[in-house]
Amino acid sequence: MTALSRRTLLAAGSAGALTACSSEPAGRPGSGAPSGAAVPSSPTPATPTGVPWQALARALEGDLVRPASPSYSSLRVTPNPRFDSARPLALAEVASAQDVATVLRFAADHGVPLALRSGGHSYPGWSAGDRRLVVDCRRLSGIGWTGTDVTMGPGRHLADVYAGVAGRGRAVPGGSCPTVGVGGLTLGGGVGVLTRAYGLTCDHLVAAQAVLPSGEVVTASPDDHDDLYWALRGGGGGHTAVVTSMTFSTVVAPTIVSTYLTWPAAQAPTVVPAWFAWMGSADARAWSTIKLLAGAAHPDGPTLGATVTWVGPASGFDAVLAPILATGPTARYDHTRDYLSAMQAYAGTGAREAFAATSHVAYAPPASGALGDLVAAVATTPGTLQEAGFSIDALGGHVGDLAPTETAFVHREARATVQYTATYTSGGPAPARSYVERLRRHMTPTWGEHAYVNYADPSLADPGDAYFGDNWGRLQEVRSSYDPDGLLTQPQ
Known part of the structure; x- marks a missing residue:
């Protein structure tokens, strides 16, 4: 340009x-992506052996993509070619909260390290999932309405978020990058071009469906699991639970x-x-x-x-x-x-x-x-x-x-x-x-x-x-409460 x-x-x-x-x-794998790409800056886990991957594949409503799968090469990459050398053990393209629960229980039972992905924009590349099982939430991208509240899956890209709410004459404040997943954006806070006018994206989070590391599916809101709800509004993704749907209040589209x-x-x-x-x-x-x-x-x-x-x-x-x-x-x-x-x-x-x-x-x-x-x-x-x-x-x-x-x-x-x-x-x-x-x-x-x-x-x-x-102490307590065995191991 x-x-x-x-x-x-x-x-x-x-x-x-x-x-x-x-x-x-920008470069794509095999077509000019930067050479010498680095794997994510987190400890590389040992590769587990004897893992019954076929059993997991049969148990999922979605798909389990392994290195030999035709779609593996395209699905494993994230928006940053810097991490193209990462090789996940598998990517579970989850299609429901029950799929997420199945993957979490499987990982716990077989000692398989996890990585979580909604849009894949983790700056250090943690969602690339090198030698990990990636819980890929990009299929969880639906949208539905209850009055002026909108419910969306965490894998819905911001381009589709804005198109979906604008079709109803409504708006949600958020970032500008079109391929960011609304899940990751919200869990970290969510800053963008309407921040000062309407607050952070997480300020509009009314409730969230989440799968706990135990496999239990819960709803976090001001009235139910309020400590988890507090943590999900700005406490960062990759910890505590896997969010599978999010309900937001909206404003009139300006x-x-x-x-x-x-x-x-x-x-x-x-x-x-x-x-x-x-x-x-x-x-x-x-x-x-x-x-x-x-x-x-x-x-x-x-x-x-x-x-x-x-x-x-x-x-x-x-x-x-x-x-x-x-x-x-x-x-x-x-x-x-x-x-x-x-x-x-x-x-x-x-x-x-x-x-x-x-x-x-x-x-x-x-x-x-x-x-x-x-x-x-x-x-x-x-x-x-x-x-x-x-x-x-x-x-x-x-x-x-x-x-x-x-x-x-x-x-x-x-x-x-x-x-x-x-x-x-x-x-x-x-x-x-x-x-x-x-x-x-x-x-x-x-x-x-x-x-x-x-x-x-x-x-x-x-x-x-x-x-x-000053919120770090409370956040650690919430994370320990919901994930006492440390199944979710993202470094930050």
Whole structure:
């Protein structure tokens, strides 16, 4: 994609760049995927022997895909080619909660390690399931309605989530990547373009059907298994239970007014603090993300841009923008769209692309010295990386309607989530991984160790505290209560 076509895409309102979903073509197994792909960054379990796989296959309503199966090569891969070398022992394409229960009991009885997958977007590749039995929930993707509440399977991709609810004139706040599963998004909290206006995705979770490691199928809600319900709203996926359906409250689908603003990259030390000050007091109906990007996709040097969305009256948009317009952006591209069209515009292609990433959760504006170091580091991004830099997504607004202890998502008072991401088209992941870790180190003096669990990072020294803060102790208790034998072993 040329620099001009990329600018055209951004002007259309895409919020998908510099995330797990790319707006550019990406490698596929056997057709140019990066070489030297790494297996997931978690302990590789020993391969169990004497496992009666045929018995499991006969017991499932869905399918058990083994390495000799014709569909194994296509089903085993995740959206990140970095993990294409992972080889699951099998993938159980579960078709019901009873299938999940059968798989969990089988794994417990035969000592088979598990990995859970809804959309497959685990940043460290844990859902790739190297030498594990993958509980693949992508077939659990149905949708149904009770009044204005919608029930969906965890494997429903966000593109289908938005199409399904928009057909009823309703909306659910969530992320922009079209191939992310709604299960993983919700369990980690769920941030996106409507976060400030309507809260996190998990704030709309009314109830969830879940299969416990014991095989028992339960409903978690404010009135039933309320401790599990608390944990499922922001406590991260891969622990405690396997969710098989989720019921959400919805809102009336809004008309979304948006703009894309650009500045010279050299203005980042001034514009980024101004953006923080503006978002810190902005009307909750406004949301924004600001990005500084470099790499081979930006041959003319780093680019600085911000996307802004507004769900209030169109006549009020310029007044909301006034503080950030005072910084003197060099270009502005406006759009007014219905909810579904807006979400489709933000989504990008969802093409597979190799990347490394880590995160911060920012409770304060960046200190000037640290920000200067960060901007300088992005300015020297090597051309061997396709696109790299940072993306800051606003929190605030209705995210703060709940206290930090009311759900497992603790970062209710934070100002923003931050992603440091590097995509690449050839070679191994080491340069990209080193790059994002270096960016994070520049900002740790300002933002501490706070991080977002949906951008999981195996290198964090204390991930429980980073992701969950004061909620970590309670979350450990809930996990121990529902999974006392530790059947679910995802590292974070």
